[in-house]
Amino acid sequence: MNYRELSEKDKKYLWHPFTQQQEWVLDKDITIISKGKGTFLYDAKGKKYLDGVSSLWCNVHGHRVPEIDKAIQKQLKKIAHSTMLGASNEPAILLAEKLIKLAPKGLTRAFYSDSGSEANEIAAKMAFQYWQQTKPAKPKKNLFLTVREGYHGDTIGSVSLGGVNLFHKIFGPMLFKTLKVKSPHDYTSRKVSNARWLEDCVKEAVVVFKKYGSRLAAVHMEPLMEGAGGMLAHPWGYLKVIRKLCDKYDVLLILDEVATGFGRTGTMFACEQEGVNPDVLCLAKNLTAGYLPLAVTLTTEKIYKAFLGNFESTRTFYHGHTFTGNQLACAAALANLELMEKEEFLANIGKNSQILQELLEPLVAHPHVTDIRLRGMMGGIELIKDKKRNISYGYAEKIGYKVCSEAKKLGVLIRPLGNVIVLMPPLAISRKDIVRLIEVISLSINRATRV
Numbered sequence: 001m002n003y004r005e006l007s008e009k010d011k012k013y014l015w016h017p018f019t020q021q022q023e024w025v026l027d028k029d030i031t032i033i034s035k036g037k038g039t040f041l042y043d044a045k046g047k048k049y050l051d052g053v054s055s056l057w058c059n060v061h062g063h064r065v066p067e068i069d070k071a072i073q074k075q076l077k078k079i080a081h082s083t084m085l086g087a088s089n090e091p092a093i094l095l096a097e098k099l100i101k102l103a104p105k106g107l108t109r110a111f112y113s114d115s116g117s118e119a120n121e122i123a124a125k126m127a128f129q130y131w132q133q134t135k136p137a138k139p140k141k142n143l144f145l146t147v148r149e150g151y152h153g154d155t156i157g158s159v160s161l162g163g164v165n166l167f168h169k170i171f172g173p174m175l176f177k178t179l180k181v182k183s184p185h186d187y188t189s190r191k192v193s194n195a196r197w198l199e200d201c202v203k204e205a206v207v208v209f210k211k212y213g214s215r216l217a218a219v220h221m222e223p224l225m226e227g228a229g230g231m232l233a234h235p236w237g238y239l240k241v242i243r244k245l246c247d248k249y250d251v252l253l254i255l256d257e258v259a260t261g262f263g264r265t266g267t268m269f270a271c272e273q274e275g276v277n278p279d280v281l282c283l284a285k286n287l288t289a290g291y292l293p294l295a296v297t298l299t300t301e302k303i304y305k306a307f308l309g310n311f312e313s314t315r316t317f318y319h320g321h322t323f324t325g326n327q328l329a330c331a332a333a334l335a336n337l338e339l340m341e342k343e344e345f346l347a348n349i350g351k352n353s354q355i356l357q358e359l360l361e362p363l364v365a366h367p368h369v370t371d372i373r374l375r376g377m378m379g380g381i382e383l384i385k386d387k388k389r390n391i392s393y394g395y396a397e398k399i400g401y402k403v404c405s406e407a408k409k410l411g412v413l414i415r416p417l418g419n420v421i422v423l424m425p426p427l428a429i430s431r432k433d434i435v436r437l438i439e440v441i442s443l444s445i446n447r448a449t450r451v
């Protein structure tokens with residue numbers, strides 16, 4: 001079908017995520033992707049774009065990777081899907097084994113779902129039920145401590161755990177209460193020393209633990225960098241302190257590595273950089289290299305055992321989804337992890353991160369750039385209206401969107417988070433394409449801020 005017809009039907013029938021439809025339907029140039037190859041996307045008009053946002057933070061090795069294509073085709077010849085409720089399947093079993101081998105120490109059990117939001121819901125429900133069933137039971141431990149500006153997905157449980165005001169505020173009355181400590185938000189390593197920054201961030205957490213430690217079921221947070229909250233980097237050492245507090249007060253640590261997991265921040269999992277092992281780990285996005293929806297919640301034997309008992313005990317974890325452990329998705333993930341196990345995988349991310357870092361350096365002095373944050377291949381460029389007087393762009397100025405719209409004209413697809421331009425290219429991006437990406441972003445910032 002041609003572009004014009006597709007565009008009309010899109011505007012007639014679809015409702016896009018995180019999109020003001022009133023503006024969308026007026027846009028005469030909506031992007032309709034028809035194919036991809038490597039780190040490029042091609043639209044229905046035949047225009048080529050660099051996939052600068054890795055198809056929403058999940059593409060790893062590029063599009064149409066022969067090894068993953070083949071694994072899915074092979075699986076498709078056997079079966080696409082059968083249920084995990086009361087049955088099992090080979091790709092799900094083999095993937096679980098691989099994940100447990102790869103995961104931080106202590107994580108021994110894999111529970112599948114279909115999206116990052118679900119992986120987080122599952123983690124929270126597991127932690128909640130755990131305290132009621134562990135021996136001796138501590139049912140009073142039913143509170144969750146979270147970090148402001150955290151993002152754990154869009155279902156109601158994960159929204160309760162999150163703290164991005166713009167997305168979450170309207171749902172306030174629907175949410176369960178959580179305790180929140182401040183996000184590293186106002187601090188960057190540039191403005192104060194890491195030690196001061198860390199001290200300030202930790203201070204509040206210590207107070208909350210002292211007051212509520214005996215009531216806390218878990219700390220639920222993103223490690224190293226809060227993603228959708230605006231690419232907000234944590235001070236080094238923060239996660240380690242939180243782990244210590246959790247140990248001291250007998251609180252579970254749930255890490256949401258949906259965005260940071262599988263190499264995104266330079267190590268297989270972000271928590272490795274702080275030498276921290278979580279009690280529960282949520283993974284999704286990169287798990288199938290951006291091919292198919294699949295998520296997993298990993299947990300320890302200690303938590304798993306609290307759910308054991310005879311049938312009548314009703315200690316079962318009553319949770320599951322229709323497509324839990326889907327064969328095609330698990331086959332894609334297995335092929336992806338095989339590629340990730342190659343030595344070059346992490347080394348290449350390290351190199352790419354270094355290149356990014358160097359190319360971004362000149363932008364620090366830009367009159368409309370106030371901060372650049374980067375952890376591995378995950379970063380953000382924060383824009384400011386008036387650097388000297390520290391005046392931010394207002395929401396209505398749509399500066400992030402303007403930059404991305406300029407970039408689109410230049411053949412690069414990226415997305416903003418408010419005034420932050422997100423840096424999330426496919427992990428396997430070439431040096432040449434990183435150079436192009438940063439050139440286009442710099443030029444787009446110039447064009448969009450010169451008003």
Ligand SMILES: *Cc1c(COP(=O)(O)O)cnc(C)c1O
Pocket residue numbers: 114115116117118120151152153154222227228256257258259260284285
């Ligand atoms: C994207 C994301 C989620 C939600 O994952 P979905 O698959 O979109 O439901 C949760 N946590 C983090 C940190 C994310 O980046």
